[in-house]
Amino acid sequence: MRYLSGVVTLELDEEKCVGCGLCLTVCPHEVFSLKNGRAIIKDRDACMECGACAVNCPVEAVTVQAGVGCAAGLINAALGRQVTSCSCSAEIRDMSTHGLTIEQTGATRSKAGCC
Amino acid sequence: METAPTFRPLPMASADLPGPVEITLPSLDQPFVGGSVESSAGQIPLVSSSLKFKDHWGTFKARWGVDRMNYTVEPGLYALGRPDSQSPVLVTANYKLSFDHLRSALPGRNAWILVLDTKGVNVWCAAGKGTFGTAELVRRIESSGLDRIVEHRQLILPQLSAPGLAPHKVKRLSGFEVKYGPIRAKDLPAFLDSGGRATPAMRRKIFPLWERIVLIPVELVAALKKGLLVAVALFLLGGLGGPAGFWSNALGFGLFAVVALAAAIVVGAVLTPILLPWLPGRPFSVKGLHPGLLMALVLLLIKGPNLAVWPGRLEFLGWLLLIPAASAYLAMNFTGASTFTSLSGVKKEMRLALPCQIAAGAVGLGLWLSSRFLA
Numbered sequence: 052m053r054y055l056s057g058v059v060t061l062e063l064d065e066e067k068c069v070g071c072g073l074c075l076t077v078c079p080h081e082v083f084s085l086k087n088g089r090a091i092i093k094d095r096d097a098c099m100e101c102g103a104c105a106v107n108c109p110v111e112a113v114t115v116q117a118g119v120g121c122a123a124g125l126i127n128a129a130l131g132r133q134v135t136s137c138s139c140s141a142e143i144r145d146m147s148t149h150g151l152t153i154e155q156t157g158a159t160r161s162k163a164g165c166c
Numbered sequence: 167m168e169t170a171p172t173f174r175p176l177p178m179a180s181a182d183l184p185g186p187v188e189i190t191l192p193s194l195d196q197p198f199v200g201g202s203v204e205s206s207a208g209q210i211p212l213v214s215s216s217l218k219f220k221d222h223w224g225t226f227k228a229r230w231g232v233d234r235m236n237y238t239v240e241p242g243l244y245a246l247g248r249p250d251s252q253s254p255v256l257v258t259a260n261y262k263l264s265f266d267h268l269r270s271a272l273p274g275r276n277a278w279i280l281v282l283d284t285k286g287v288n289v290w291c292a293a294g295k296g297t298f299g300t301a302e303l304v305r306r307i308e309s310s311g312l313d314r315i316v317e318h319r320q321l322i323l324p325q326l327s328a329p330g331l332a333p334h335k336v337k338r339l340s341g342f343e344v345k346y347g348p349i350r351a352k353d354l355p356a357f358l359d360s361g362g363r364a365t366p367a368m369r370r371k372i373f374p375l376w377e378r379i380v381l382i383p384v385e386l387v388a389a390l391k392k393g394l395l396v397a398v399a400l401f402l403l404g405g406l407g408g409p410a411g412f413w414s415n416a417l418g419f420g421l422f423a424v425v426a427l428a429a430a431i432v433v434g435a436v437l438t439p440i441l442l443p444w445l446p447g448r449p450f451s452v453k454g455l456h457p458g459l460l461m462a463l464v465l466l467l468i469k470g471p472n473l474a475v476w477p478g479r480l481e482f483l484g485w486l487l488l489i490p491a492a493s494a495y496l497a498m499n500f501t502g503a504s505t506f507t508s509l510s511g512v513k514k515e516m517r518l519a520l521p522c523q524i525a526a527g528a529v530g531l532g533l534w535l536s537s538r539f540l541a
Binding site: 073076078099109 | 293334498507
């Protein structure tokens with residue numbers, strides 16, 4: 052199953068990469084692969100912007116505007132509604148600043164097992 | 167890559183991390199605890215890999231959204247089987263469903279289970295929020311006295327906890343090495359037996375039929391709660407206009423409206439998730455549109471409005487817009503339950519789909535009401 056093409060914010064600075072391969076390990080959609088001892092983006096459109104690669108990268112070579120792709124959450128946030136039906140009030144995290152800024156949007160996450 | 171070139175603080179304020187921590191152990195007085203294991207840190211609650219009726223019943227209720235936010239276990243260290251100082255340490259969230267999932271995947275195994283305080287939210291969602299994160303993990307390692315209980319310095323974490331974790335920081339702050347286990351708990355025995363090697367299939371998040379099905383109840387309950395008010399409104403609106411009396415109209419046209427709404431909910435919140443991979447289009451709203459149109463045509467065929475006159479034509483068109491609009495909207499809401507939609511993608515989808523759904527809904531309602539007053 053694939054979602055929309057050409058939309059994700061994932062970026063990889065191949066110069067910074069030290070080839071540890073952790074992004075390959077944590078990615079649930081096989082977005083990365085290793086080539087000549089460095090990570091490359093093999094399948095960008097498979098990215099769901101969960102942010103695992105960016106947070107786990109020890110040298111900040113990966114950046115992505117991580118967040119939860121949840122329409123109900125975005126609608127609730129736009130209406131300024133506090134979400135009670137879904138356990139996961141999520142947020143958009145700007146990984147370009149190492150996940151330091153957590154911008155509350157009130158979007159909901161209901162990934163498998165959650166809701 | 168052990169040490170990063172520059173100092174980087176934790177995702178959460180370092181002030182959150184306490185200094186020397188008191189050892190706190192989970193209560194032995196929890197229904198699923200079947201005894202305790204003596205350790206240098208105290209009495210560690212013992213749990214079994216076999217789930218009881220009460221656990222299954224709890225899972226069922228949580229799936230239907232009943233008191234789901236309070237379906238928790240106390241955070242801290244638990245013993246599965248008869249673990250010793252060499253046994254693996256598995257980390258999970260304090261949502262009871264996550265905890266049960268983990269232990270039931272490990273029959274006949276000895277392991278320590280370290281439960282993080284994720285406020286009753288599952289691993290993946292909590293990692294996205296950061297509650298299943300570096301700071302909480304480091305804190306829980308300390309407060310459980312883990313370094314006195316095991317001799318090794320390795321933790322096995324679910325792969326889907328990765329959005330919340332920076333392993334190099336965990337290592338620096340706690341001395342423990344993070345090893346990512348498989349995505350699914352059921353792959354843990356194979357992972358452990360192979361000395362911690364995960365196959366590519368264990369690292370891939372798929373969204374099979376059964377996983378989609380178990381997510382339906384919660385979506386359905388949410389849709390029905392909102393739908394109930396709309397149903398009452400539609401029933402009463404159906405009574406307006408027309409040559410017959412109010413209640414006669416309501417029982418004819420109003421009741422059909424309620425049936426149409428229920429059908430739209432079934433299409434959007436039940437059929438679309440089930441048929442997800444096979445429905446045409448990538449945006450979820452488009453996926454929900456097709457079966458919605460089909461359902462509308464089937465219902466209208468049964469109702470059979472008189473297309474020779476304007477009221478019948480308007481009614482026909484009205485429902486042809488209303489049902490697909492509702493099913494597309496509900497299908498779009500399933501993006502949050504899916505395992506592969508990106509935030510950027512959902513935003514793009516909504517920019518076009520939401521105005522269309524609102525417009526179709528408004529025009530459809532207008533046409534239907536007009537048909538009643540022209541009749």
